Amino acid sequence: MNSQQGTDRYNKKKEAIIAAAAGILNRRGVRGMTLADVAASVDLITTSVTYYFKKKEDLAVACYLRGIERFDTLITGALPQADPPQRLLKFLESYLDLHRRIREGEEAPIAVFNDIRALKEPHLPIVGRAYGQFFRKVRSLFRSPGYEWLDRRIATARTHMVMEQLYWSVTWLPRYDLDDYPRIRDRMFDIMAFGVAPAGAQWRPARLPDPSVIGDNAQDSLRETFLTAATRLINQRGYRGASVEKISQQLNVTKGSFYHHNDAKDDLVVECFERTFEFMRRVQSAALVEPGDYWKKISSAAATLIEFQLSERGPLLRSSALSALPEYIRLNMVERANRVSERFAAMISDGVAQGSIRAVDPYIAAQMLNATLNAASDLAFTIPDVVAAEAPALYARPMLMGVFSR
Numbered sequence: 001m002n003s004q005q006g007t008d009r010y011n012k013k014k015e016a017i018i019a020a021a022a023g024i025l026n027r028r029g030v031r032g033m034t035l036a037d038v039a040a041s042v043d044l045i046t047t048s049v050t051y052y053f054k055k056k057e058d059l060a061v062a063c064y065l066r067g068i069e070r071f072d073t074l075i076t077g078a079l080p081q082a083d084p085p086q087r088l089l090k091f092l093e094s095y096l097d098l099h100r101r102i103r104e105g106e107e108a109p110i111a112v113f114n115d116i117r118a119l120k121e122p123h124l125p126i127v128g129r130a131y132g133q134f135f136r137k138v139r140s141l142f143r144s145p146g147y148e149w150l151d152r153r154i155a156t157a158r159t160h161m162v163m164e165q166l167y168w169s170v171t172w173l174p175r176y177d178l179d180d181y182p183r184i185r186d187r188m189f190d191i192m193a194f195g196v197a198p199a200g201a202q203w204r205p206a207r208l209p210d211p212s213v214i215g216d217n218a219q220d221s222l223r224e225t226f227l228t229a230a231t232r233l234i235n236q237r238g239y240r241g242a243s244v245e246k247i248s249q250q251l252n253v254t255k256g257s258f259y260h261h262n263d264a265k266d267d268l269v270v271e272c273f274e275r276t277f278e279f280m281r282r283v284q285s286a287a288l289v290e291p292g293d294y295w296k297k298i299s300s301a302a303a304t305l306i307e308f309q310l311s312e313r314g315p316l317l318r319s320s321a322l323s324a325l326p327e328y329i330r331l332n333m334v335e336r337a338n339r340v341s342e343r344f345a346a347m348i349s350d351g352v353a354q355g356s357i358r359a360v361d362p363y364i365a366a367q368m369l370n371a372t373l374n375a376a377s378d379l380a381f382t383i384p385d386v387v388a389a390e391a392p393a394l395y396a397r398p399m400l401m402g403v404f405s406r
Contacts, residue, residue, distance in 0.1 A: 014052050016042050019108030022063045026111060029238050030060045030118040057123045063111035064127045070110055072134050074098065079140065085404060087141045088162070089189050095166050096181050099173060112167060114320030118238040138163060149406060153383060157394045158403045160382045161372055162192065168371035171319075172363075187361045188368070195402040196348060196357050196365055201295055203397050205303035208286040211279035212313040224313075231272045231317045235377055238321065266329060269321070273333045276316040280305065280340050280373075284347070294351025298344075299400055302369065303392035306376040310388035315377035319370075341366045372399040 020041040024033045035056050039049045053059040078091035101107045116127055139159040142150045150158070165188065176184060212224070229250045237246070247268075287301035309315040319337055322330055345366035351357025376395055379386050386394065398405060 013042075015108075017044075017049060017052055017059070018062050018066055021059050022067070022109045022111040025060060025063050025115070026109065029115040030057070031238065033060065035059065057119060060111075060119060061123050061126055064113065064116060065130055067111040067113065068127075068130045068134050070098070071095075072137065075134070075138050075141070079137070084142050084144050084147055085193055088192060088403070089185075091138075091141065092166075092189055092192070093185050096185050099170070100178050100181055103174070103178060112170065112320075114167075114318075115238045117236055135159060135163070147404075154394070156383055157379070158398050160375065160378070161395060161399055162403060164371045164375035165192065165368055168319075168367065168374070172367045184364065187364050191360055191365050191368055193402050193404055194358065195398075195400045195405065196298070196351075196360050197295055197401045198356055198358055201401065203299065203393060203401065204296075205392060205396075206290050206292070206296065206300040208283055208290065208300055208304040210313070211282040211286075211304070211308060226268070227272055227275050228313060230268050231275070231315060234269065234272065234321050235315060235318045266326065270329060270333070272317045273321075273336065277336045277340060279308070279316060281343075283308075284340075284343050288347070293356035294347060294354055295356045298347055298351065298357070298369075299396070301344075301347075302373060302396040302400060305373050306392045306396045307388045309373075309376040310380060310386065310391050314388075316374070318377055319374050337370075341370045344369055369399065372396065 017038060021033065021038045024037055024041065033056055035049045035053070036046045038056075038059065039046045042049075049059075053062065074094040075091055077094055078087045081087040081090050098107065098110075102109055113131070116131070117124070119127060139152075139155050141162075142155045142158065169188075173184070226247075230247050233247055233250055283301050283304050287297040287304075290297055290300055305316070322333055322337070341363075345362040348357055348360065348365050348369075349362040352359055352362065372395065376391060379391055379395060383394075
């Protein structure tokens with residue numbers, strides 16, 4: 001075997017390992033992936049995998065970097081288009097074509113970026129720098145004559161929202177046949193570009209009641225403190241990265257005190273999800289009885305939930321935590337999450353019938369709204385100086401009125 005053949009064989013095996021690891025990473029997160037599982041999936045022994053990647057964190061970094069490279073290729077192909085709307089359409093079209101090829105088995109899966117923060121030094125900065133460069137390239141999609149009013153801060157928020165639509169779509173695209181992808185592209189682009197607001201709509205959401213209001217009971221207050229701290233840590237570090245020790249440290253209590261209030265970590269995670277779904281249900285219910293049409297109801301619900309994400313009682317638990325949950329928990333939580341989306345879909349459908357919401361696909365619009373609400377907890381990382389009161393106009397408004405709306 002000559003050196004070129006040896007190099008080709010090495011690279012082929014390395015790519016197979018990265019492809020296998022990406023699928024496992026998506027299901028179990030960084031902490032749940034093991035080199036042994038990856039090795040078994042490509043018919044190797046663990047020590048053979050360590051020849052390519054000494055630690056599982058090295059392999060996770062390779063998966064994330066490869067995913068970033070593939071997304072970078074998509075936006076690079078879209079940027080030569082004439083203006084921002086055409087660039088966005090091309091980017092979306094290229095992404096859906098890639099997703100189709102992955103579903104057909106023509107390409108390896110892409111590692112989703114949900115669990116990047118579970119990485120530590122020195123691995124996290126490596127991925128962070130690569131993702132930052134990619135994100136700035138996507139943001140340049142908005143750079144064009146006539147769009148000067150889209151300053152860096154506004155463009156950053158809208159880029160974040162656009163990317164979250166693609167990341168979240170992997171959860172709902174499998175319900176469609178591959179033949180439907182051209183129609184999905186058109187409907188997603190229509191919602192991204194023009195939102196759901198009717199012509200002439202104004203952004204004047206009502207302030208709905210705080211969904212987290214609890215009684216004066218000291219035990220309830222303590223429980224809420226536990227759940228808020230746990231939610232923040234899980235959002236930051238992922239399900240497996242938020243250990244009992246770290247949750248206890250954040251609350252400044254002993255590990256024994258944690259178990260006095262919680263039977264097990266899984267029970268606490270379930271309660272965090274239940275808290276999130278209950279808060280969203282309360283806001284939806286409050287919006288439905290709010291005077292006004294469905295545009296007012298939906299914009300008020302979105303504004304309230306996004307402002308809550310950045311409040312002292314926030315955030316909501318990110319749905320990305322679902323991917324690393326044990327299966328017996330995950331299935332039940334996915335069903336609950338779907339109920340929230342279906343309620344938004346019903347509100348959008350009623351609005352379309354009423355004429356107060358544009359004629360959009362209610363299911364896709366609800367999923368895209370859910371993605372926006374879900375990702376709002378990350379705004380503080382993306383735009384460090386953002387405050388809760390301005391977040392709805394900065395983030396919810398472009399989702400509901402279109403990313404190119406002023």
